[in-house]
Amino acid sequence: MTSRSMHVVIVGAGIVGAAAAWRLASAGARVTVLEAIAPAAGATGAADGAISVATKSPGRMMRLAQAARDLYGRLAEEGPLQGLFIERPTLQFARTQDEVDVLAQHARDLAEAGEPVHPLTRAELEHLVPGIGASVHSGLAVPRDGLAIGFEVTARLLAQPGITVRRNASAQRLLIEGGRVCGVALASGPVSADRVLVAAGLGSTALLDLPEALTPRKGQMIVTDRAVSGRPAICGLLSSAAYLIGKRAAAHVPVSIGLTIDPLRTGQFLIGGTREEGREDRTTDARLVAAILAQAIDVYPPLAHRRVVRTFAGVRTASRDGLPIVGRHPAWDGVVVATGFEGDGICLGPLMGFAVADLLAEREPSVDLAPFSPARLLAERVRA
Numbered sequence: 315m316t317s318r319s320m321h322v323v324i325v326g327a328g329i330v331g332a333a334a335a336w337r338l339a340s341a342g343a344r345v346t347v348l349e350a351i352a353p354a355a356g357a358t359g360a361a362d363g364a365i366s367v368a369t370k371s372p373g374r375m376m377r378l379a380q381a382a383r384d385l386y387g388r389l390a391e392e393g394p395l396q397g398l399f400i401e402r403p404t405l406q407f408a409r410t411q412d413e414v415d416v417l418a419q420h421a422r423d424l425a426e427a428g429e430p431v432h433p434l435t436r437a438e439l440e441h442l443v444p445g446i447g448a449s450v451h452s453g454l455a456v457p458r459d460g461l462a463i464g465f466e467v468t469a470r471l472l473a474q475p476g477i478t479v480r481r482n483a484s485a486q487r488l489l490i491e492g493g494r495v496c497g498v499a500l501a502s503g504p505v506s507a508d509r510v511l512v513a514a515g516l517g518s519t520a521l522l523d524l525p526e527a528l529t530p531r532k533g534q535m536i537v538t539d540r541a542v543s544g545r546p547a548i549c550g551l552l553s554s555a556a557y558l559i560g561k562r563a564a565a566h567v568p569v570s571i572g573l574t575i576d577p578l579r580t581g582q583f584l585i586g587g588t589r590e591e592g593r594e595d596r597t598t599d600a601r602l603v604a605a606i607l608a609q610a611i612d613v614y615p616p617l618a619h620r621r622v623v624r625t626f627a628g629v630r631t632a633s634r635d636g637l638p639i640v641g642r643h644p645a646w647d648g649v650v651v652a653t654g655f656e657g658d659g660i661c662l663g664p665l666m667g668f669a670v671a672d673l674l675a676e677r678e679p680s681v682d683l684a685p686f687s688p689a690r691l692l693a694e695r696v697r698a
């Protein structure tokens with residue numbers, strides 16, 4: 315079967331499903347995207363937009379983020395994402411000696427991955443971010459990072475001819491015959507398919523007959539009014555060293571705050587956020603919102619003069635071993651999985667969506683997917 319004669323059903327219209335759909339449709343496949351609610355209704359529509367190498371763990375996730383960010387650059391220059399990706403630095407900052415040490419090690423890890431980095435004294439940070447708080451000791455600039463808004467990227471990718479999006483179409487189960495997928499069951503009846511991609515965030519495990527490998531991790535965020543109009547109010551994303559620490563420890567800590575202050579193109583600030591282990595509701599609460607704001611004002615006192623216009627929460631899909639789950643289903647031919655992107659899926663979404671599209675089309679993906687293989691979950695089941 316060639317890409318041109320193939321019908322691929324994608325379950326989930328988040329950024330990952332949308333990127334896979336775009337890639338497949340561009341190669342001539344017929345693509346149907348089944349979405350339980352609406353495009354970007356999951357984590358993709360409730361996220362910050364850091365396309366950031368600076369916030370990744372060293373090693374494979376850092377290298378993956380570099381490839382993902384380069385892809386954003388290419389897609390914005392000559393592909394479908396024109397106008398949706400802007401390059402801007404991440405400015406990581408430390409307030410305590412522990413955080414200074416974490417940033418020093420992080421700078422070495424980034425440099426080892428070939429990433430340009432510039433250590434910043436407090437005076438240099440003050441110059442870059444006038445008004446920065448007295449508690450900030452020093453920092454690190456990672457100049458090549460960027461910003462893209464998940465729901466905008468998703469909408470643009472799904473607009474590609476050859477893609478049909480079905481809203482309010484919750485997949486109930488995959489239809490498997492003789493070990494091979496032949497369709498997806500909806501409440502309204504079956505949809506036939508030559509191949510199926512399950513990119514349904516938290517909804518993925520219910521469809522896959524794999525052990526419960528995913529856990530929800532809620533994040534609360536705050537949006538302010540505009541400090542200036544029509545441009546970012548400061549030159550880059552402010553991200554605390556505590557964010558790195560909190561992200562690594564999240565599975566073991568019920569609630570943590572990893573502060574980021576993101577200057578949006580509108581002149582507003584997007585301030586986050588919490589990591590709340592095991593929480594999949596999307597409510598916000600005054601206690602945690604107040605705690606985030608107190609830290610944010612300490613780090614950047616001019617925020618005290620801003621109005622809060624909105625709070626919201628999104629739910630990250632985390633895997634138990636911290637790595638995304640991406641690759642062929644270990645038992646069912648024609649089924650590919652892409653989920654578990656936790657707080658990194660806006661950055662990694664196009665790269666990983668393209669990689670799974672290539673798997674579905676029997677092409678060699680540009681990314682080595684072996685470390686992310688869903689087969690590792692079966693090994694876990696055998697050990698349990």
Ligand SMILES: Cc1cc2nc3c(=O)[nH]c(=O)nc-3n(C[C@H](O)[C@H](O)[C@H](O)COP(=O)(O)OP(=O)(O)OC[C@H]3O[C@@H](n4cnc5c(N)ncnc54)[C@H](O)[C@@H]3O)c2cc1C
Binds near residue numbers: 628
């Ligand atoms: C507060 C917060 C801040 C974040 N900040 C960043 C950031 O700065 N940078 C970054 O890179 N990442 C960030 N992320 C992470 C990022 O949002 C996610 O990793 C990414 O959106 C995951 O995309 P996805 O397509 O895998 O899943 P989702 O966006 O969750 O999409 C899955 C879709 O599948 C649908 N679905 C589920 N079950 C079914 C079913 N049975 N049938 C049909 N459809 C179904 C859902 O409705 C949903 O639309 C953040 C996340 C949160 C919550």
